Amino acid sequence: MDLSPKAWSLKQAQTKGSIIIDVRTPEEYKSGHILNSQLLNIQEPQTFFDNIKVFDKSRSYFIYCRSGARSAMACQILKQQGILNCFNLLGGILDWQGEIEK
Numbered sequence: 001m002d003l004s005p006k007a008w009s010l011k012q013a014q015t016k017g018s019i020i021i022d023v024r025t026p027e028e029y030k031s032g033h034i035l036n037s038q039l040l041n042i043q044e045p046q047t048f049f050d051n052i053k054v055f056d057k058s059r060s061y062f063i064y065c066r067s068g069a070r071s072a073m074a075c076q077i078l079k080q081q082g083i084l085n086c087f088n089l090l091g092g093i094l095d096w097q098g099e100i101e102k
Helices: 005-014 026-030 045-052 069-080
Strands: 019-022 037-039 061-064 086-089
Touching: 005 061, 005 086, 026 037, 045 069, 061 069, 069 086
Parallel strands: 019 037, 019 061, 061 086
Antiparallel strands: none
16 A cells, blocks of 8 residues: 555554565665664565565565655565555655654
């Protein structure tokens, strides 16, 4: 599900045990990322698939990238793997209004 930055942030804060996933490259992640996010580079397909195979399907995943395109693709892949609670940050970190950690 695609959510605006405000809706994404609010839903993530209200969802107990949710996980924030950054699907950008390590270089992009180091330049600044959303607090408490985990890096899982979608441009490394084998590592990406190996990691999502062990995801807990009962948890909620909040996904973002630079502009929203890679994270939308990641959400589609997660849904194909049976993870139904997946939320894409529309506009990515470029439109993010919250705190950034470096």
